[in-house]
Amino acid sequence: MEQVLSDNLVISIDAMGGDNSPRVVIEGLVEASLKNPDVRFLVYGDEGKVKPLLNKYPRLKEKCELRHATEVVRNEDKPSQVIRNRNTSMYMAIDAVRRGEAKAIVSAGNTGALMAISKLSLKTIQKIHRPAIVTIMPSIAGKYVMLDLGANTECDALNLAEFALMGNIVAQHALGIARPRVGLLNIGAEDMKGKEEIKQAAQIIKNSHMNIEFVGFVEPHDLPFGKADVVVADGFTGNIALKSIEGAAKLIMTKIKNAIKTSPLAILGLPFMMGVKLKLKKSLDPRLYNGAMFVGLNGLSVKSHGGTDALGYSVAVGHAISMVRQDFVATIREELEHVDLDELSQEIIYDAY
Amino acid sequence: MEQVLSDNLVISIDAMGGDNSPRVVIEGLVEASLKNPDVRFLVYGDEGKVKPLLNKYPRLKEKCELRHATEVVRNEDKPSQVIRNRNTSMYMAIDAVRRGEAKAIVSAGNTGALMAISKLSLKTIQKIHRPAIVTIMPSIAGKYVMLDLGANTECDALNLAEFALMGNIVAQHALGIARPRVGLLNIGAEDMKGKEEIKQAAQIIKNSHMNIEFVGFVEPHDLPFGKADVVVADGFTGNIALKSIEGAAKLIMTKIKNAIKTSPLAILGLPFMMGVKLKLKKSLDPRLYNGAMFVGLNGLSVKSHGGTDALGYSVAVGHAISMVRQDFVATIREELEHVDLDELSQEIIYDAY
Numbered sequence: 102m103e104q105v106l107s108d109n110l111v112i113s114i115d116a117m118g119g120d121n122s123p124r125v126v127i128e129g130l131v132e133a134s135l136k137n138p139d140v141r142f143l144v145y146g147d148e149g150k151v152k153p154l155l156n157k158y159p160r161l162k163e164k165c166e167l168r169h170a171t172e173v174v175r176n177e178d179k180p181s182q183v184i185r186n187r188n189t190s191m192y193m194a195i196d197a198v199r200r201g202e203a204k205a206i207v208s209a210g211n212t213g214a215l216m217a218i219s220k221l222s223l224k225t226i227q228k229i230h231r232p233a234i235v236t237i238m239p240s241i242a243g244k245y246v247m248l249d250l251g252a253n254t255e256c257d258a259l260n261l262a263e264f265a266l267m268g269n270i271v272a273q274h275a276l277g278i279a280r281p282r283v284g285l286l287n288i289g290a291e292d293m294k295g296k297e298e299i300k301q302a303a304q305i306i307k308n309s310h311m312n313i314e315f316v317g318f319v320e321p322h323d324l325p326f327g328k329a330d331v332v333v334a335d336g337f338t339g340n341i342a343l344k345s346i347e348g349a350a351k352l353i354m355t356k357i358k359n360a361i362k363t364s365p366l367a368i369l370g371l372p373f374m375m376g377v378k379l380k381l382k383k384s385l386d387p388r389l390y391n392g393a394m395f396v397g398l399n400g401l402s403v404k405s406h407g408g409t410d411a412l413g414y415s416v417a418v419g420h421a422i423s424m425v426r427q428d429f430v431a432t433i434r435e436e437l438e439h440v441d442l443d444e445l446s447q448e449i450i451y452d453a454y
Numbered sequence: 455m456e457q458v459l460s461d462n463l464v465i466s467i468d469a470m471g472g473d474n475s476p477r478v479v480i481e482g483l484v485e486a487s488l489k490n491p492d493v494r495f496l497v498y499g500d501e502g503k504v505k506p507l508l509n510k511y512p513r514l515k516e517k518c519e520l521r522h523a524t525e526v527v528r529n530e531d532k533p534s535q536v537i538r539n540r541n542t543s544m545y546m547a548i549d550a551v552r553r554g555e556a557k558a559i560v561s562a563g564n565t566g567a568l569m570a571i572s573k574l575s576l577k578t579i580q581k582i583h584r585p586a587i588v589t590i591m592p593s594i595a596g597k598y599v600m601l602d603l604g605a606n607t608e609c610d611a612l613n614l615a616e617f618a619l620m621g622n623i624v625a626q627h628a629l630g631i632a633r634p635r636v637g638l639l640n641i642g643a644e645d646m647k648g649k650e651e652i653k654q655a656a657q658i659i660k661n662s663h664m665n666i667e668f669v670g671f672v673e674p675h676d677l678p679f680g681k682a683d684v685v686v687a688d689g690f691t692g693n694i695a696l697k698s699i700e701g702a703a704k705l706i707m708t709k710i711k712n713a714i715k716t717s718p719l720a721i722l723g724l725p726f727m728m729g730v731k732l733k734l735k736k737s738l739d740p741r742l743y744n745g746a747m748f749v750g751l752n753g754l755s756v757k758s759h760g761g762t763d764a765l766g767y768s769v770a771v772g773h774a775i776s777m778v779r780q781d782f783v784a785t786i787r788e789e790l791e792h793v794d795l796d797e798l799s800q801e802i803i804y805d806a807y
Contacts, residue, residue, distance in 0.1 A: 239705070240705070241705060241708055241709070241712075251641060254641070254648065254649055255649065286694070288604060288607070288689075288690055288693040288694060288697070295607065295690070296607055296608065296690060320697055321694055321697035321698040321700075321701050322697040322698070322700040322701035322704065323701065324698075324701050325701050325702070325704060325705035325708070326701075326704075336641075337641055337648070337649060337691070338690070338691070338694055340641040341639070341641060341674055341691055341694050341695055341698070342694055342695075342698040343698075344641070344673055344674035344675040345674040345675070345677075345694070345695040345696075345698035345699050345702070346698050346699075346701070346702040347674075347675040347702075348674050348675035348676065348677050348678050348679075348699070349678070349698070349699040349700075349702035349703050349706075350702050350706060351675065351678060351679075352592070352593070352594060352678035353702075353703060353706050353707075353738070354706075355594055355678070356594070356733075356734055356737060356738060357730065357734065359594075359733075360729070360730040360733035360734055361730055363733070364727075364729035364730050364733065366726045366727075366728075366729055367726055367727055367729055367730045369726050370723040370724075370725070370726020370727050371723075371726075372723070373719045373720055373722050373723020373724075373726065374717075374719075374720055374723050374727070375719075376713070376717035376719055376720055377710065377713040377714055377717050377720045380709075380712075380713035380716070380717065381709055381710065381713055384709055385706070385709060
């Protein structure tokens with residue numbers, strides 16, 4: 102089993118996070134492993150609970166090394182507590198990335214805890230000032246990535262420019278877009294619109310030697326229509342946009358369900374609509390967009406939704422695998438060699454005064 | 455016709471703003487007038503175009519006084535230009551409110567121009583520091599009001615507290631809710647979440663003698679589920695939330711249409727779904743939520759969507775009428791007599807340092 106870990110593609114797994122762990126986690130790994138037979142997993146969790154599950158899936162078991170963790174991070178635990186307990190499955194799974202045994206860690210546990218331990222243990226990449234949370238969103242014709250979704254409530258222009266650089270690489274690695282179009286989320290498309298830090302970030306990106314296709318400002322109602330492949334915002338704004346989209350989707354789906362329930366004729370028509378339902382599920386199913394990636398650290402942390410199922414969990418693991426396969430962190434480091442965002446941002450911010 | 459204007463309920467109308475003006479405007483007034491036979495209109499626009507339309511609707515014509523305006527604000531005009539031209543239908547219609555001939559003005563024209571002229575001409579209510587843009591949004595079981603939607607990119611805690619005070623009165627007057635629940639839009643419900651100014655605004659609202667039911671922080675995905683009747687944000691955040699909701703709604707509706715188009719069986723099932731379609735239209739039709747109100751000025755300005763139809767325009771006019779009927783501006787002034795937000799906010803903001 103030791104030989105398993107000598108290969109490059111190893112993902113560290115916190116088997117204990119999430120509502121139905123470790124069952125959903127192991128079932129998710131079965132799916133992920135079928136699609137990625139070359140990947141190995143380091144699985145951290147309660148041996149008494151995880152081992153019987155792995156025994157059910159011998160082909161997955163071959164790809165896993167199970168490591169016993171005596172404790173679990175609970176949803177109500179505060180970040181300040183969890184960073185001091187090195188015996189939790191989450192801490193141990195992240196520490197495997199720090200030690201270089203794995204390149205990414207996936208957890209369905211407490212988000213704040215995952216971010217706190219990841220930052221403390223993995224540390225930010227040199228020349229990157231702030232890590233960000235990034236996820237993949239559905240659009241009419243495809244997908245786009247959006248960041249930051251809440252790691253940083255306040256951001257300056259330099260932070261936003263760094264998010265653009267990292268988001269560009271996420272879109273390349275996770276969406277397979279060779280030259281992603283990168284935009285800054287704003288309340289208007291014109292140059293003079295929005296907050297000072299957004300306008301300055303546009304200047305930094307334009308004047309840097311970052312190798313990105315910058316498309317300027319994008320407005321939230323344009324996101325579904327493919328105006329950009331990468332959407333950059335501070336964590337407060339990104340979180341507001343993400344949750345507003347979630348709320349609107351729930352509102353419409355609930356209204357549709359209620360309208361069908363109260364229309365006897367519609368109930369008769371439902372069998373005709375099965376194809377529509379399937380198609381919608383295929384493109385808008387939240388499980389297909391599961392997985393928030395913490396980027397900017399020396400290693401990748403991926404947060405799966407706590408309430409997801411095996412399919413959703415396998416999608417989150419799939420993101421981790423795509424990014425690791427192309428060595429995401431090394432790509433960021435390389436890109437940073439060509440640009441000095443720090444100096445450029447100082448020039449541009451001073452120029453404004 | 456002079457006698458018409460001696461009554462209280464007079465609304466000033468910019469007949470020339472919007473994509474199909476003045477036709478849509480006049481047709482919208484026909485609808486609004488049917489529901490509000492006691493209301494009179496001061497109609498500003500090109501006499502040659504507006505008069506023939508009014509002649510088609512003699513019952514509406516009786517309620518209108520048409521005043522000729524030689525010029526029109528165009529969509530591409532800059533606020534700095536339009537405030538200097540007193541001969542446009544928009545300027546003249548707003549000026550009627552300043553002179554006290556009408557209590558509210560409705561325009562489907564250029565938003566920036568309407569805000570600029572309204573601010574310059576009507577001025578902010580004494581003790582209110584910033585006007586805000588407010589609109590009515592759909593939820594699962596009803597409606598809520600949200601402000602600011604973009605008048606102020608940056609806001610401090612005092613501005614947010616003032617928006618709460620005004621939003622509360624809008625919900626009372628426009629939605630008929632006796633004691634609206636007022637919340638601050640934030641990225642978490644816990645006290646320590648979000649930006650400093652939002653936390654301080656919560657303190658100001660809690661400690662003021664404002665007569666409002668404050669429910670604390672609300673997150674964007676909770677808005678459709680009736681967590682608050684009034685949602686308060688700075689103009690940047692409110693605009694991001696509004697446009698994200700619009701984008702998500704368009705995404706889902708487009709996905710549904712595309713799925714139906716490509717499912718032959720679904721096309722057969724469509725007749726069964728007519729009731730569902732009607733019910734959705736009844737509760738989510740954007741025309742029913744038309745009308746952005748500029749509040750905090752000595753008079754009310756209502757912006758109708760430029761591309762709306764007669765029904766949508768009549769909804770915007772209906773908001774103006776509800777608010778004027780209950781003397782919205784006087785209610786704000788009365789409420790401000792009981793509270794000294796300025797002093798309170800200084801105490802709270804100093805306390806934080």
